[in-house]
Amino acid sequence: MLDICLLGTGGMMPLPDRWLTSALIRFNGKMILVDCGEGTQITLRNVEWGFKSIEAICITHFHADHVAGLPGLLLTIGNSGREETLKIIGPRGLKKVVECLTYISPQLPFELELIEVDDCDNRSIDINGISIEYILLDHNITCFGYSFSLKRPGKFDVDKANKSGVPQRIWSKLQKGEEVIYEGKIYKPDMVLGEARRGLKVSYCTDTRPTEAMVDFINESDLFVCEGMYGTDDKLKKAIEKKHMLFSEASQLALRGNVKEMWLTHFSPSITSPEEFIDSAVSIFKNTVIGQDLMKKTLRFDD
Amino acid sequence: MLDICLLGTGGMMPLPDRWLTSALIRFNGKMILVDCGEGTQITLRNVEWGFKSIEAICITHFHADHVAGLPGLLLTIGNSGREETLKIIGPRGLKKVVECLTYISPQLPFELELIEVDDCDNRSIDINGISIEYILLDHNITCFGYSFSLKRPGKFDVDKANKSGVPQRIWSKLQKGEEVIYEGKIYKPDMVLGEARRGLKVSYCTDTRPTEAMVDFINESDLFVCEGMYGTDDKLKKAIEKKHMLFSEASQLALRGNVKEMWLTHFSPSITSPEEFIDSAVSIFKNTVIGQDLMKKTLRFDD
Numbered sequence A, B: 001m002l003d004i005c006l007l008g009t010g011g012m013m014p015l016p017d018r019w020l021t022s023a024l025i026r027f028n029g030k031m032i033l034v035d036c037g038e039g040t041q042i043t044l045r046n047v048e049w050g051f052k053s054i055e056a057i058c059i060t061h062f063h064a065d066h067v068a069g070l071p072g073l074l075l076t077i078g079n080s081g082r083e084e085t086l087k088i089i090g091p092r093g094l095k096k097v098v099e100c101l102t103y104i105s106p107q108l109p110f111e112l113e114l115i116e117v118d119d120c121d122n123r124s125i126d127i128n129g130i131s132i133e134y135i136l137l138d139h140n141i142t143c144f145g146y147s148f149s150l151k152r153p154g155k156f157d158v159d160k161a162n163k164s165g166v167p168q169r170i171w172s173k174l175q176k177g178e179e180v181i182y183e184g185k186i187y188k189p190d191m192v193l194g195e196a197r198r199g200l201k202v203s204y205c206t207d208t209r210p211t212e213a214m215v216d217f218i219n220e221s222d223l224f225v226c227e228g229m230y231g232t233d234d235k236l237k238k239a240i241e242k243k244h245m246l247f248s249e250a251s252q253l254a255l256r257g258n259v260k261e262m263w264l265t266h267f268s269p270s271i272t273s274p275e276e277f278i279d280s281a282v283s284i285f286k287n288t289v290i291g292q293d294l295m296k297k298t299l300r301f302d303d
Helices: A038-046 A072-078 A094-104 A158-163 A166-177 A210-216 A233-242 A247-255 A274-282 B040-047 B071-079 B095-106 B158-163 B170-174 B213-217 B233-242 B247-256 B272-284
Strands: A002-008 A022-027 A029-032 A054-058 A085-093 A112-118 A126-129 A132-134 A144-153 A178-182 A183-189 A197-205 A223-227 A262-265 A288-291 A294-299 B002-008 B020-026 B030-034 B055-060 B086-091 B112-117 B125-129 B130-136 B144-152 B180-182 B185-187 B196-205 B225-229 B260-266 B287-288 B296-299
Touching: A002 A038, A002 A223, A022 A038, A022 A132, A022 B158, A029 A085, A038 A072, A038 B272, A054 A072, A054 A132, A072 A085, A072 A094, A085 A094, A085 A126, A085 A144, A085 B071, A094 A166, A094 B095, A094 B213, A132 A158, A132 A210, A144 A210, A144 B030, A144 B112, A158 B040, A166 A178, A178 B272, A197 A210, A210 B125, A223 A294, A247 A262, A247 A274, A247 A288, A262 A274, A274 A288, B002 B144, B002 B225, B002 B260, B020 B040, B055 B071, B055 B125, B071 B086, B071 B095, B086 B095, B086 B144, B112 B130, B125 B170, B130 B213, B144 B213, B158 B170, B196 B213, B225 B247, B247 B260, B247 B287, B272 B287
Parallel strands: A029 A054, A054 A085, A085 A112, A197 A223, A223 A262, A262 A288, B030 B055, B055 B086, B086 B112, B196 B225, B225 B260, B260 B287
Antiparallel strands: A002 A022, A002 A294, A022 A029, A126 A132, A132 A144, A144 A197, A178 A183, B002 B020, B002 B296, B020 B030, B125 B130, B130 B144, B144 B196, B180 B185
């Protein structure tokens, strides 16, 4: 099970009725925040999932509308009583950005672990059972998309456990995914589990032009959160110039990536009612939803 | 005439129903903003006085709740079409703070003039006819209070103009306060004007313990905007420790400073309804008003 909440859906600048684009993912009692613009800590307070369990913050890029809320949020997380290290993941240059922004924050009661990701490396980062992958997008500064995969182990297989000669008293620990040393021998979870089952995948891509690589990256996501800066196709020239996407371009990606559902977000401040333009997305990819501030969904495993 | 709007009334952290403490002063078609915490640009948008005419931003001190909104606001002022230099006034260290915070802001379409004020100097800064003075307060980092005085020239005095031999065709320019060179001779406004009349004065003091010097500084203000972090006197120990004020302490200052009216602001996040504690202020200084987000007032000259 994985919960996701869209904290805001605005691009460029926070508005009185639309917070800046950002999302919160909750799983196994922990949370990951994606982006932190001005005001994100305020909308986060409305979600009522607390601040203390935020394990990591993924920053897509260093434009102010995606990162300027960091100093205030870090202070508020500090006030929530957190003492455990908090990870911040972002493009190269993250250390300098965080150093600058937190110049006005007094000492925090927790450590920051800053992880700079690179378009060349091919790592995935594990946060409490969720695997984070990232992809370089096509914006006017270095910008990454993220995917969050919650793995699901295979079913417990009694025959396999017996055949592997695993003592019954350590079955439950192995079933939970723990490695066990018992009477001098090492036992691993795959000695008692069947093949891994389909997990859950959320992918998140703002701010960017559509790219071929994104199609693979978002493949078979349960939920694809994607920017839709402009509603109508006549804004193509502007979208190309500003390195953003049309609703129809996002839908093409969702269709080709074979995702289950897409949420559009990061609307231009010039769009008052993004719902007006939903047809241009739904006509291409049916399961398109126009994002709204504080929209939530619980994703569950298949059966 | 001078308009003032309280943009927010919260201390420490922005809340869904209370913006951070900040104020906007409008006069002669220009504006001065005092403090800029996270979200100030959003509440500013609600005021509907625009962004472009903000001539100066006075920063009281460099705690995040008073300054972290700067990068976003500067970008938004840039988007409003401003090209004229914008002044930012604040304690020593301002240049470094602004340099750090604007690291994530791309180049702005206007220049910044950064004015670092000092407790030793005795200058006042003139912004479009308003005179800004400042006073060192008693907080746990360097913090300044500000006062804003809109001067009012004397009445036009026909006898004086005639006695001074001022040609009638330049009377109106002199009346407007302009110096005029006419037929090789210099004429000054005081050659046609009576004694300067009482102007308007707004003083603004957060975050601080009460100090003796503040009594003189706020003397005879038309409006005194003052912090009231805690409503009840049993919080005195905490107020001393955190270097903040009780409602009753603010009222004592207002009384001794002989101000016309006081607005309390900068309430602790632990206070849900500051109105509940108004008695402890009003019993000392009658014209106390509990500040509310977006509260406005127009101050007018005496007659």
